[in-house]
Amino acid sequence: MPGTITTDEPIEVAIIGGGIVGLVLAAGLIHRGVNVKVFEQARNFRALGVGIGFTARTVQCMENINPAVVKALRSGGSVNASMDEKDPKSYLRWIDGYTQHREDDPDYQKMLLTLDAGINGWETVRRDQFLEDLVKVIPVGVIHLQKRLESIEEKDENDKITIKFIDGTTATADAVFGCDGIKSTTRKLLLGKDNPASYPQYTHKVAYRALIPKEKALEALGEYKTNRQHMHIGPNAHLIHYPVNLKMIGATVIVSDPNDWPLDKPTTARASRKDVEAALEGWCLPVHNLVRLFPEELDQWALFDLFEYPVPAYNYGRVCLVGDAAHASSPHHGAGASSGIEDALCLSTLLDEVSTRMKESPESKGKALKTAFETYNEIRRTRSQWLVNSSRRVCDLFHQPEWADPAKRVKAEGAFEEIKDRSFKIWHHDSAIMVQDTIRDYRERQDRAVKV
């Protein structure tokens, strides 16, 4: 009977959104024999942003989701954030981008914090190239483009969920994953138009991004900095640059903005290099040298997240919010996508558990999925919400106005122990423990449900 769940067929899921997290989740589920359809509203794939970084632990997470994802990352041209032939480790570095010293002063561009991220501890890649290679991992026929979500209807737990698109077509599935990003339509359908958590919230930071050919960056920054990630910090702004592949570096300037950014205004606005230069007036020479290589006309990106109004839950029956749709973070830890990839591993683990469970003890597939998604919410919520908070916090620490006041410098430098702790909390995440916790929590819930 169409529209009814049958327990002896593979689980059938719909993924709303074909971004990095949606495709990684699809890869993980397909790898575990789940029947997957991905619905992407755009006409073709496009990645926003410039470069994206992943820690060694996140790459391990991808490996456990589906080894093909790691292959896509590598074939997409990922490189170590510290390109040093003699040292395979990655380091993240924070240096003084502001204080005016003579170049021969030992305090000139003082190193404020160097964090050792371990061997290949931080890989960076161009977003568009990674996405392009990720698409190839997904079998033909799984991805459906130009499918803009209109509604999701979940009736009885033994019925299929019905998904309607604005082109009038429909699809059905046992479960739906909203991987549709910070502006998630899935989220708005679940929470309602009047809920402030349905909408992104302005972080009061704007970003200017550029991809710069390495040979030009060398002139601006010198060999050492060009080949290694550096964050130049100062009052109310910072500049981060890092190699994104063998030929290019990515550079982003983030500026604090006390003003509001109305939701109805597009999140990108046209701007010029002069705006960036004005925001960094009086900063150190290497910062200006690099900004001079930004395009004369470029976009100003308003940065939004879900900090002010977090969603109350990640699970709604058999519909889940995943990645940015659930917990969009500002980009200051470079860990937003990683957090979505952790979600994908948790959900892949759970659907594998549900499939096994269905074979061993036939029961309502709908009920089993609902229980699994309670586990998903339990396991993923705390850490991913913490990331949203922490990303806001570290940016405020980078941007301390105190950097501009020599009498406040000792205080400003006191922030780095916290920055270190927060970075390590992200980098040292043990996804093997998360997988164990996921399985244990799900089985306990199942056992409780059976007893009831």
Added chain:
Amino acid sequence: MPGTITTDEPIEVAIIGGGIVGLVLAAGLIHRGVNVKVFEQARNFRALGVGIGFTARTVQCMENINPAVVKALRSGGSVNASMDEKDPKSYLRWIDGYTQHREDDPDYQKMLLTLDAGINGWETVRRDQFLEDLVKVIPVGVIHLQKRLESIEEKDENDKITIKFIDGTTATADAVFGCDGIKSTTRKLLLGKDNPASYPQYTHKVAYRALIPKEKALEALGEYKTNRQHMHIGPNAHLIHYPVNLKMIGATVIVSDPNDWPLDKPTTARASRKDVEAALEGWCLPVHNLVRLFPEELDQWALFDLFEYPVPAYNYGRVCLVGDAAHASSPHHGAGASSGIEDALCLSTLLDEVSTRMKESPESKGKALKTAFETYNEIRRTRSQWLVNSSRRVCDLFHQPEWADPAKRVKAEGAFEEIKDRSFKIWHHDSAIMVQDTIRDYRERQDRAVKV
């Protein structure tokens, strides 16, 4: 020759300040054969504040400093912060002190975070009783009362340091430790009157403290809460209560204050219970029941720390700042004294090393001490400064104005992962590793010094 350091005699040190940290340091140094004099400005010993808590790791730290310190803590009547005959563990609990629910609503006084501090993981004691028993640990003749510091003069590194008091007397020592608290005169002498780091800085929080007999607390809070530490939190304030011994509980209300507190104003002001009740207007019933037991007339304590202008260093030649004199923190982690006790273990370790070194390879005692104190600064600075920052931060998280807005409650609760991480960073400190690091750093500096 008087006034000159001799290498074959025990190291002779002066401790300025006979508070908890000064006496614990004295106990640690005496235990290691150091010749100690303590100079206290007051006529007799008095402890400010009400109760004080120590983690199991801090108690271990005391044990390594001098087992007699732990005996004093216990004879002073310390108790587990969770007095539960069936469970030897300590727990710290944060609960909703604000949201108005009916008492039979499951959300009434909702538990927001319970942290397991381990077996006897958090001991509390009355400050005055601990101090009284601590004094007994120090041999007669070591402590000199009514000695108010006037100046410290360090000439050549081979000469004794001369300490002058305002009564016209002097003392000499190989090294001086300023354990004279947040208003440290030693700090002011070292940094100068014009340095803002010489003075405490207002944290924009005020405290009201009370000691309440247990039988009265039972009526206000019930048996469960009376015997267990709880932190009732809400917008712009919190109330903490905990058993301080078998007969009493300590209770403190902390209120955010947007105003300034001039440095020339006394840090305590007369206030009445009505002020406390006004600050907690509309809070839950148990909070009001407990506040009703506060004295009708009581002190308002302005809370100061060294957050805005941290001292640039903890070591100045052979003079060191220790405990609050170096890094006074607001009390919101309950770890200010613990941080000073960690300092005392570090310094006890170092003076032991210096003594051993002097016997093995006679060299300038003054130089050896100076090098040791460079190690002290290196080892202790980062963590103790972090505590100052973290204590401010957690209080702001406890006091989030969002608690008053139901639409912001999910956001407000998102703070607890951070509160957990910060608490564990304090509680799980491994002082054995600190001791190893201290010895290693000192020996490396000595080796470098010999090579130069």
